[in-house]
Amino acid sequence: MAENTKIIENATCTFCGCVCDDMILTVDLDEKKIIKSKNACVLGRAWFAEHTIDEDAPAAMIDGKEVSVEEAIEEAAQTLTKAKFPITYGLSDTTCEAQRQAVAITDRIKGNIDTTTSVCHGPSGLAFQGVGESTSTLGEVKNRADLVIYWGGNPAESHPRHFGRYAVTPKGMFTPRGKKDRTVVLVDVRKTKSSPVADILIRPKPGKDFEVLWALRALVKGKKLSDDIEERTGVPLEVLQDLSDRMKNCRFGVLFFGMGLTMTRGRHFNSGALLALATDLNEFTHFVAKPVRGHGNVTGADNVVSWQTGYPFGVNFSRGYPRFNPGEFTTVDTLANGHADAAMIIASDPASNFPKKAIQHLKSIPVVVLDTKMTETSKDAHVAFRTSTYGINTSGTVYRMDDVPITLRPAFESPFPDDESILKGINKRVNELMLAKHYASGASGEVKVAAPI
Amino acid sequence: MTEKMILIPGRSAKQGTSLNIGKLKDEYKEVTSTLEMNTDEMAKRGLVDGDKVRLSNDIGETIVSCIGKKPEDLPDGMLFIPYGPPSSELMASDTAGCGMPLSKHMEVEIEKIST
Amino acid sequence: MALKLKLHTKPEVPLEADCICPDRMQSLSLAEIENLTVFHGNRQVPLKDFFECSGDFDGEIDVEGDLVDVKHIASAMSFGKITVSGNVGVHTGAAMSGGEIIIEGDASDWVGPEMLGGRITIKGNAGHMVGSGYRGSTIGMQGGEIIVHGNVKNETGHVMRRGLIVIGGNSGDFTGVNMVAGTIIVLGEMGIRPGAGMKRGSIICQTKSELLPTFTKSCDYQPSFLRHYFKYLQSLGLTISDSLMNSPFERWCGDSIELNRGEILLYAGK
C-alpha cells in the first residue's frame, strides 16, 4: 500500500452513460494514480486504473513538434478562423463546461458542430423529433418498473451496472423484492452476456426489429396480424401476443433500447417504432422508453448543443445562425462528402471508427485535436493538445443517460490543462480574430465588448 | 471459397477495458481484429481459433483472426466483431439523411487466408 | 433569351446559391445578377465569383456545369423555369411553389422537400428524401409534381400531404413513409417497408413487394385512373409498357396502425 493516499467518496465514473456516482476511489498521490475503485464495474475499473499521467508527453504539438500551449492555441485559432467550412466534432467525453465553449467557438467561426450522438443514438434523436417520447429518470425505473424490456443492446458488456444499479435487481419503493418484483425481457438477434438476466428471451431474425415492433403496435391496438408473422420475423405470434398482454397489463413498464436498432437498416424508424409503441401503451398503463446512451457525457452534449442552438447535434452556423440537418451537417457526411476544410475534434477518435471514406478526408485537412491520450486521430493532427481527464483530474458537469446532471469530484491533479481551459483560450482568441475581421471589413462605431459568455 | 455473411460490429467489455489503456496499444488492436463466428461455420470452412480470414465488401476489405462461438449463441450466417479500425474499413458512408452510417448488419464476403 | 449561368470555378466547400431562382433575379440587370450573394461555406461572395453570367433574365435560367456541391438551387421558387445541364446538390427546389425545374443529370438528397407546387424533373437519379418533410416536420410535400427518371433512395414522399411523385427506376426503403395523402408511382422496385405509418394516399408500384404485416390485401382490380396516370407519364417521356397499361393490380390497404385508409397498388400482371 502506498503511503500518501487519499480517498474520494461519491466520485463519478464517466466511462459509460450509466454515470454511476457512488465510486470510492483510493488515490496514490505520489504516483498520481487511482489504485482502487470500489463499486466500479469492469469497465469503470479500467477507466480509473489506466488514466495515469505520462509526465513526458508534450502538452501541445504542432505537426508533431512540441510547442507551448499558448502557441498551439494561437495556431488552432488561426486554422479555424481561416477555414470556410470548419467542423467541430466529438464532445461526448468531456464536461458540459467544455461543451459550452466548443459551441461558442463554432458559433463565432460560423462553423459546423456535431457530437458523437450522430453515430450513436442520433437516429433516436430524430425519432424523438418525429413522435416524442414517454420517458423517466432511472430512479423511477428502480422504484416502480415491474416489466423491463431491453431491445437491441447488450448492457452486460456495454453498461455493466445498468441491471444492478438501476433497472433489474435494485429494490425500490414499489419493487421491494427487487428482481422478484420484475419480469425482464430481452430482445436481441444473438445470445449475449446479457441473456441470463432475462425471464423471456426473444430472438428475431436479423434486420427484422421494425417488423416485430410494428407487429406489437398492431397487437396492442387490437389489430389482426397476418399468419406468416413467424416466418417473416422469426418470432411466433403467441410470443408476440404474450408480450403485448404483459405490456398492457403491467403497472409500470420500461423499454430500454440500444444500437441494435439505430445502427441497422431502418435506423431512426426502428427507434421511432419503439418510442411509438411505448406511447401507445400509455393508453392502457404507465409506460416509458429510454435509449441506453453510450459515452459518459453524450447526453450532456445533446443538452448543451440544444440549449445553445435549439438543435441537439448536426448544427451548422455558416449563415450566422444555427441550422439543423442530419445527413448534411452530421460529421460522417461533412467528411465523406469532402465538405469540411478544417476540423476540431474534442475527446473523440473518428479516425478509428468512422467509415473509411470519411477518415480519408479527415486525413487531408488540418485538424485540431484535444484528447487525453494519443489516438488514430491525434497522431496525424495539425495541432494536438493533451488534456486532463474529466472526472479523474477535473471537475465539471456530466449528464447521465436519463438527463440527470451530476457534478464530478476529481481524484488527483494532472499537469495537463483541461478541455475547458484550452477551449476558453481558443474561444477568446477566435473572438479577437473575428472582431478584427469585422472592423477590417469597414464596420464603424466604437463598441464595448463584454467578456465572451 | 467466398460466401456472404452478416457482420455485426458491436461493443464488448474487453474492447471497453482495452480502449482505456490506449487505442494505439496492442491489446486494443488485437480485440478489434478478432472476429467471432460459430464453430459449425468455422468447421465448414476448415477454420480453427486464431486463423486469419479476409472480410470484404463494396467498400473495402480487412484481415482479422477468428474465434469460435457456440452455434446457439451466434446463428449461422452471422459474424460479430468489436468496433474498431478493421470494421471501419467495411463501413459505407451513406447516412440516408440521418447522419448514421449503417454500422451493424453489414453484408460481407469471408475468405480463408491460406498460410 | 434566357439567362445563362456557367460554373467556372469549382467551389472548395459547398456553395449555397439560393439566389439561382427566378424570384430573386426578376427585374435585375445582368450586373446586379452577377453581384447576388452566394455563401461559399461561411463567406459571402458575389455569384460571379463562381458563375459566368450572360444573357438577360426573361423568366428562364439555364445553368451549366457540375453543381453537385451547389445547394439550395431554386429554393422557394414560385414561377419561371430553370434548366441545369449537369448534377445538382442538396435542397434543389426546396419549398418550391410554382414554375419548372429540369435537371439533366443527377440530384442529391432532398429534392423538392416541403414543395407546394410546380414541377421538378430529374433526368438522372436522385438521393434520399425526395419530396419529403424536414426532420421534425409533419408536413412534407403539399402540391406539385416531382418526376425522377432514374432511381431514388430512402424516404421518398415522407409525410407527404398532396401532389405526385413519380420514380422511373427503383425507390429505396420507406417509400411514402407516414404519408398523409398524395400519390407516389414507382416504375421499378421499392425497397423495404413502403407505406409504413401511412394514413391515406396511394403508392403504386410496377413490381411485387413485401409489405408490412399491418397491410391487408383487399382485391385484385384494374383501376381506370391508373391508365390516365400512365398516359400522362408517357407524355412526360417515361416508358410505360403495354402490359403495365393493361394489367390488374393487387390493392393492399394500410397502415392499420394508423387510419388504414392508405392504399398500395402492386402490379399483378405476369
Place this chain on the structure above:
Amino acid sequence: MSAAMRIVNGKVYDPANNIDGKIKEICIQDGRIVDSVPEDATIIDAQGMVVMPGGVDIHCHIAGPKVNAARKLQPEDHRHDVHPGTPFTRSGTGGTVPSTFATGYRYATLGYTTAMEAAVTPIGARHTLEEFHDTPVIDKGFYVLLGENIFLQNLLREKRMEEFNEAVAWWINATKAYTVKLVNPGGDEPWKGKKNSNVSDIDEKTDEGLTPRQIIEAFIKSVDKQGFPHPPHIHCNNLGHSGNYITTLETMKTAGDMRAHIAHIQFHSYGGELGKNPVSKAAEIVEYVDNHPNITCDVGQVMFGKSTIMTADAPLAYVLKGHTKGKWVNADTECESGCGIVPFNYQEHIYMHTLQWAIGLEIFLMAKDPWRVILSTDHPNGGSFMNYPKLIKLLMDKAFRHEEMKRVNQSALENCSLRDLDREFTLNEIAIITRAGPARALGLKNKGHLGVGADADITIYDEMDDKEMMFNAPRYVIKSGNTIIGNHEFITDFIGKLLHISPEYDKKIEEVVQPFFESYYSIEFSNYAVDDHYLHDHEVIATGKA
C-alpha cells in the same frame, strides 16, 4: 460596473413611486438608481419617449430539463425563426421555445430585464442553472417543484411539521430556488403509479391518505412561517377542465389570509359541466382576488397561433395529446415530479380557444386592483412571450380589441362578457401589470421601480399610438446600468444574475432526508445539492418576516 448616466426629458412611469407620466430625470451610477450624478455623466435624451422600469416576468418557462426537451423536440419550430448573431452577441433560434441566447436577447428587445422560470424539478436545478448562465441580459430565478415530492408528502402524512419546514428550507437551499412551486397537487402518484389516472377534487383522498388541499395548506403555512419573499406559486388542480373555477376558489380559500400566488389563473376560471364546453367564470374569480389582498395571480393569457404546452401536470398534457394526436413527451422525475410536453396551436375558430382568449382578457379588464393581476402568457403554454406587445395593445386599445373579436369564434363570445368591457389600460396600468406589480408580488424590492436604490434596469420606448409597435421596439434597454440596446441595436453583451433565496434551516434535517434518499433516489445524496460554482453572478433575496 457601469459608468454614470443621466436620462433626461423622458416621460416617467413609475407606479411604485406614484409617478404617472411626469417628465423627470433618472440618474444611474454603479448599476443603481441614484439621486444625482456628476456633470460629465453620459446623457440619454429621452425627449418624446416613455421611461419605465425594466419588465418583470413572474411566470414563464425558459430554462431547464423540460424546456430543453421541448427545444429538441421541435426543429420545425426553430427553422423559420432564426436569430442571427452579431459580432457582439451569440446566435440562436426562436419559435415558441427559443434557445437560451435568443431567449435572453428577445426578452431584452421587449424591454424585459427579469424573468422567473416557473417549474424546475429539484434534480433538474443544476441543469437550469447551467442554462441560466447562457441566458443573457436578464436576471432570472426559478420556482422549485416540491408539491409532489414523496419525502415531503411522507412527512406531511406523519404530521411531522417541524421537519417538513426544515426540509422545505433544505430543498430550497440545495437547489438555489426562489420559491416553492406546486403543480396539480396530489396528481403525480395516480399518474405514475395507477395507470395514468389523476385526482379530480381538491378534497379527494389519495391512497396515501393526503388530499390536494392538505398539501397546499402545508406549503402555504410553511412558506408563510419562513417568510419567503414570494409565496407558494400554485398551479391548481383540474387545469383546463370545465367547472374548475370551484377548485380555484377553494384553493384560494385554503390560504385563509396567508399569501398565495395562483399561476395562469385564466386556465382555472371555467364554469360548465365536466366534459362539455366551458363558460367563463372570470367574474367570480376576479371578485375573489380583488377582495383578498393576500392573493396574487398571473393571467396566463392565450394568444392565437403556435404554442408549446410544457407542464409538470403530466395528466393534462396527455389529455391535450388526445386532441392534437401529434408528438407527445412524458418525462417522470424520480420521487419529485411528472412532466408533459405537447406542441399546440390556438385557433380563432375553435370555441374553447376563443373562450380561453376571452377569459384572459376579461380577467385583466375586470380586475379592480391591477397590482395583483399580472401579465403573463404562461410562456410558451398560452403563447410566446414575444406576444406581450400585442397583448398590451389588446388591453390599451379598445378599437383594436373589437376588431380582433370579429375574427374569433362568436359563440364563445356569447358565453363571456368580453363584448361589454370597455376598459382601456393606461400606460401607468401597463407599468403596474408588467413591472411594479410582479416585482412587488415577488418581493423584489429593487425591481419594478425607479426610486433611488433600485436596480438600474430601465426601458425607454418611443411614444407611439400603436402600442404593439411601441412595446416591440424599445429605443434603449439598460440593464444593471449597462446600455444593452442603444438606438434599437445591441451594443454589448451582458450575462445578468441569478435571484434566489437562502432560508435558514437546521442541518440535522439532512440526517432525516438521507436515508430516504439512499433508498429511493438513483444518485448519491452528497451529489444532489447544487454547489456554489453553478451560481454565476447572483443575489440572495432576504427571507424572514419583516
